[in-house]
Every structure is written in C-alpha cells, then in structure tokens.
Amino acid sequence: MKVFDLVESPEVGIVGCLHGNEKLGAQVIRTLSSREKKLPIRTVIANEEAMKRDVRYIDTDLNRSFPGGQGGGIEERLAPKILKALEGCRYIIDIHSTTSGMADCVVTTTDSFRKRKVRELIEAVPIGKVVIMNKSIGKRRSLIDHVRCGVSIEFSQDRAAESVAAIVERSIRNFGEDRRRHSRKEYFKVLRPLKIKDSSKLMMKDFRRVAKGSAFAVAAGKKIRADYDFYPIFINERGYKDTTCIIAKKIVLGKR
Ligand SMILES: [Zn+2]
Known part of the structure; x- marks a missing residue:
C-alpha cells in the first residue's frame, strides 16, 4: 500500500488498485497528484503486491476482504491497514476499471446507499448510471461498506486517465463548496x-433492458428467454468468476 497526502489533513480519500490488474486507478492518482493546484486528497494505491504480479488479487479479492484482520492471506491483512489510512477522510472515492465494455457507473451497496451522505456524494459524481450492489455480490465485505461515506466508480479499462481524473475533480468540487448536483441519474x-452454461451467443447489452419473454442468449443450441424484465450489467467482466453478467432492475428513487 502506498499512501500520499497532497495537502495537510486532506478530506478526500482517493483509492486505486484495490484490484492489482486495474492499473487505471494508479494512473489517475498519478495524474491527480501532478496537478499544479493541490487537491484536498489523500491517495491510496492499495494492492501493490497484486499490481506487481498483474493479477486481481493474490489470496482473496481485496474488495471482498474488508474489514479484514490479522489471520488469513495478504488481502485479509491489508484491508485493516487501508481502513486505518482512510480514517481521517470525510469521504472516499474508489476507482476501478472493468473488462466489460459497459458505460461508466457509480457503484454503491444496499447498506451504504441507506446513508444520506452517500446518496449526496453519488449525486455529485457526474456519471449517469448508478449500480446498487447487494450482498449476493459484495458479501458486505467491500471497502465502501466499511467507511463512513464512500463510492466506487467503474470505468472501462481503456479510458484515458486524464478524463477519469477530470471526473474525480468535478465530483470533489460538486460535493464541496459548489454543492452542485448532477441529476438525471x-x-x-x-x-x-x-x-449461462455453454453459451455460444449473448444477445444482450449492458444497461439495455431485456424484456420478459425475449431471448437473451443461445446455450447448447437453444434460445434462453427472460422470465422477467431485467438489465444486464458487467457482461464478460473477467473479475467475476463463473458469472456471465449481473442482472439488475431499474428503480425510481422514493419507491425503493
Ligand atoms: Zn475492481
């Protein structure tokens, strides 16, 4: 883990490389750190050991290893150190990149999303899509489940660090003095x-609705039809083992 403060007592924690093969986080941190006007941030490059080996993790997925502890593997022991490093920060932005070709999205969890501050932080991020993970994915062991206020953001892995850095800066400005909300989410x-076992063809796109009754894949020569309306996300994300995609429903806030 590498921790670096751009100013004294920074209020924002920027985390990158919880997953060692997602180099975008480190690139964005480098970009943010080189800005002439110092941002009020503490940067944390999380899993350096996995980065060196260019793997997602070594023993356990770090973003499923919080709060961690003394026993266990590398990530289990690293998790509490990361939480400790972020303790003084008012809020956290955790940067990820995905092998899925999907659009940028803010990621939160059912527990975290209950907090008003988290919802306000999400509103400050200039990204239109918000994914609320439940415990079937995060197991309540992701970083953002264990900090006071934090969000993860998923970017396509080939995104330029400069454009991601600009989004992070705008989020900080919006959540700070400006109190500007990016609506239309x-x-x-x-x-x-x-x-989907033995799938030969997928006929769905990330964030595009699959209507009840429509065919969304061909497996073992047969079409598979949807039992209900859903939205697929993270299609072909290599980090999610034994998972073709994650399925979600679209919700309207206030009707949660
Ligand atoms: Zn990740």
Missing part, C-alpha cells in the same frame, strides 16, 4: 449474478 438495483 438512472439507478440499477442488483438482483443476482447470472451464469
């Missing part, structure tokens, strides 16, 4: 992971 509540 779509909220996707995760239902469960979906595994």
Whole structure:
C-alpha cells in the first residue's frame, strides 16, 4: 500500500488498485497528484503486491476482504491497514476499471446507499448510471461498506486517465463548496449474478433492458428467454468468476 497526502489533513480519500490488474486507478492518482493546484486528497494505491504480479488479487479479492484482520492471506491483512489510512477522510472515492465494455457507473451497496451522505456524494459524481450492489455480490465485505461515506466508480479499462481524473475533480468540487448536483441519474438495483452454461451467443447489452419473454442468449443450441424484465450489467467482466453478467432492475428513487 502506498499512501500520499497532497495537502495537510486532506478530506478526500482517493483509492486505486484495490484490484492489482486495474492499473487505471494508479494512473489517475498519478495524474491527480501532478496537478499544479493541490487537491484536498489523500491517495491510496492499495494492492501493490497484486499490481506487481498483474493479477486481481493474490489470496482473496481485496474488495471482498474488508474489514479484514490479522489471520488469513495478504488481502485479509491489508484491508485493516487501508481502513486505518482512510480514517481521517470525510469521504472516499474508489476507482476501478472493468473488462466489460459497459458505460461508466457509480457503484454503491444496499447498506451504504441507506446513508444520506452517500446518496449526496453519488449525486455529485457526474456519471449517469448508478449500480446498487447487494450482498449476493459484495458479501458486505467491500471497502465502501466499511467507511463512513464512500463510492466506487467503474470505468472501462481503456479510458484515458486524464478524463477519469477530470471526473474525480468535478465530483470533489460538486460535493464541496459548489454543492452542485448532477441529476438525471438512472439507478440499477442488483438482483443476482447470472451464469449461462455453454453459451455460444449473448444477445444482450449492458444497461439495455431485456424484456420478459425475449431471448437473451443461445446455450447448447437453444434460445434462453427472460422470465422477467431485467438489465444486464458487467457482461464478460473477467473479475467475476463463473458469472456471465449481473442482472439488475431499474428503480425510481422514493419507491425503493
Ligand atoms: Zn475492481
């Protein structure tokens, strides 16, 4: 883990590389750190050991290892150190990149999303899609489940660090003095992971509705039809083992 403060007592924690093969986080941190006007941030490059080996994790998925502890593998022991490093920060932005070709999205969890501050932080991020993970995916062991206020953001892995850095800066400005809200958000509540065995063809796109009764994949020569309306996300994300995608429903806030 590498921790670096850009100013004294920074209020924002920027986390990158919880997953060692997601180098975008470190690139964005480098970009943010090189800004002439110092941002009020503490940067945390999380899983350096996994980065060196260019793997998602070594013993356990770090973003499923919080709060961690003394026993266990590398990530279990690293998790409490990360939480300790972030203790003084008022809020956290945790940067990820995905092998899925999907649009950028803010990721929160059912527990975390109950907090008003978290919902306000989400509103400050200039990204339109919000994914609310449940415990079928995060197991309540992700970083953002264990900090006072935090969100993760997923970017496509080939995104330029500069454009991601600009989004992070704008989020900080919006959540700070400006109190500007980026409205027009779509909220996707995760239902469960979906595994299609022997699939030869997928006929669905991330964040595009699959209507009840329509065919969304061909497996073992047969069309598979939807039992109910859903939205697939994280299609072909390699980090999610034994999962073709995650399925979600779209929700309207206030009717949660
Ligand atoms: Zn990740």
